[in-house]
Amino acid sequence: MTDYERTLADLPDDWAIATVEDLGSVVSGGTPSREIANFWGGTIPWVTPGELTSLNTKTLHLTNESITDEGLRQSGANLLPAGSLLVTTRASLGYCAINSVPVTTNQGFKNIVFRQSSNPDFYYHWSRKISSELKRRASGTTFLEISGSDFKQIKLPAPPSAEQQKIAQILDILDTQIQKNAALIAKLEKIKEGLLHDLLTRGVDQNGQLRPAPDQVPELYKKSASGLIPKEWEVRQLGTMSEIVSGVTLGGPQPSSSWPLVAYLRVANVQDGYLYLEQVKFLRVKPADVEKFRLIPGDVLMNEGGDFDKLGRGTVWEGEIEPCIHQNHVFRVRTFPELLDPYFLAYFSGSSRGKAYFVKSSKQSTNLASINSMQLKAFEVPVPPFAEQSAIVDYLRSYKKRLELEGRNMGKLKAQKTGLMDDLLTGHVRVTPLLKDAV
Structure with a gap:
């Protein structure tokens, strides 16, 4: 017995069990020929599965494309009355919506036009429980799909x-x-x-x-390398206001079992504005390296690179794990007290202006980019x-x-x-x- 069958078996005795075709008509969709222009751009909404995968509400009001009456007649598309349950059954399985206006769909759907005794809203909510059953019944090599006959026989509570x-x-x-x-x-x-x-x-x-x-009030501002800034501010390179250190390099000689086992942060741990600490790795390092690379609260962590979205992203370490060190692909920026607030630096480096600097100054290859410590030290920060x-x-x-x-x-x-x-x-x-x- 599958999990879905167990769920149905555990329903109240006074609830009936019905198949999809017991509750309504199953209506498929189709796509008019793209080569015939007058099949497209009409007044009949036409839905694709992609529109449901990105839909965050129960009700579908608008569609990206529409077809003409001629396109409807000359294709496998069918006009569905408002209040039908649209169900994706090809590639993306089990995404659902209820249409507020009559629509058509492409062939990636099996849609239910309910009889009056059945409530589409109830079955929209129930659809969240049916995904495992849809996947079990689906077949296909290029992508999974559920046949109309299989879909009609799916059992539902009534x-x-x-x-x-x-x-x-x-x-x-x-x-x-x-x-x-x-x-x-x-x-x-x-x-x-x-x-x-x-x-x-x-x-x-x-x-x-x-x-x-x-x-x-232009008199409150002055020109700078970073554009207009308040007169009380100055622009300074990050290297003049902090100590910037690359982390421990992995590999090399076999570590001694007597060395301390410590947590270390990787690029994956340092996200844009926060730390992801659900998967933290440990390694043995020399006692001297523990002290050399140990993080203390207030250190700003910034990524050396990788994908463009990882370049320069960072956040402030607040002592979440003790002791903890960092990998060589993660820079530690320790700001000088009373000169640069670490949180101010983190906010600026994560701003559009900060990210633009890292992209512009980085070494780039296909889909990858990186910065070195010299470029990070040269990062110009407007300093209040x-x-x-x-x-x-x-x-x-x-x-x-x-x-x-x-x-x-x-x-x-x-x-x-x-x-x-x-x-x-x-x-x-x-x-x-x-x-x-x-x-």
């Missing part, structure tokens, strides 16, 4: 209509909350980008407020007075905390939805008391 509707309503409410939270996070991220640019180019005044822009650096960092860190809070809220909402889906869709928790209360 609770009473009122229960289907109430379950879908509850899960829809959570989906709406998740979408609102995602939209808020996206908005905050966009604001953060603008805020980061403004703070790193305009800074804050003595009252902790963002300085007016140069076009508003130290107190202003700290104020800018506090500003950005408080905003980061807001984003992290919303991220945690998102995690809680998703966990809550997963739990409710497991309980409600399987009937382990019944909504029948809610139905009785509504009467």
Whole structure:
């Protein structure tokens, strides 16, 4: 018995089990000939699986392409009424959406037009549980695909209509909350980008407020190698404000078993603005090298290179593992106290201006780039007075905390939805008391 069959066997006794074709009609799609121009650009929406894999909502409103009435007649496409369940069954298996307007699909779908007694919203939520069954039934060498006959025979729960509707309503409410939270996070991220640019180019005044822009008060700014900067700032090379060290080189003679075993950070651990520490490796190194390469809180870690997105990316070490050293492909930048705030450096190096410098000065080959310590030392950083650096960092860190809070809220909402889906869709928790209360 498969996991899916066990799930069905554990459903409430008063829930029926039905096949897909018991619940509605299965309608496939098709693609009009691309060689005939008047088949395309009409008023009939036409959907591809790729549009569902990137869709973050239950309902599909718009499509990238459309076909004409003639294109519909001259192809295997079929017009689906609004409220159908679109299901991808070729290559990308099990992505679903409910169309808000009549649409057609290509041949990568098996779509369900439900009879009146079945609720499409309920089966949209149930589709999250069916992926293993779709993969089990699929076949193919180039890509997996489910035949129409196999798809029709997939078994689904069929609770009473009122229960289907109430379950879908509850899960829809959570989906709406998740979408609102995602939209808020996206908005905050966009604001953060603008805020980061403004703070790193305009800074804050003595009252902790963002300085007016140069076009508003030009007398507050001066020209520099980095463009216009506040008059109190200066531009200095990173090598004059920090100690820059490459890490331990792997390989070489067999290490002694008496040497200490320590954690070391690789390029994969140093992400853009954070550390990924779920997979940290260990190695034995000479005691002298432990002290030479040991990280201390406040060290800025920056990647030597690799893929373009890894070039120069980094973050601040906060003593997460002790002791810990770093690989030679990760630079350690230890800023001089009262001269350069490590968090200010991390924010600037991760900004668009910082990343542009690393790409421009790097040694590049196909899809790869790298910087050396000399180029990193020559990295020009606009430097506010130290107190202003700290104020800018506090500003950005408080905003980061807001984003992290919303991220945690998102995690809680998703966990809550997963739990409710497991309980409600399987009937382990019944909504029948809610139905009785509504009467």
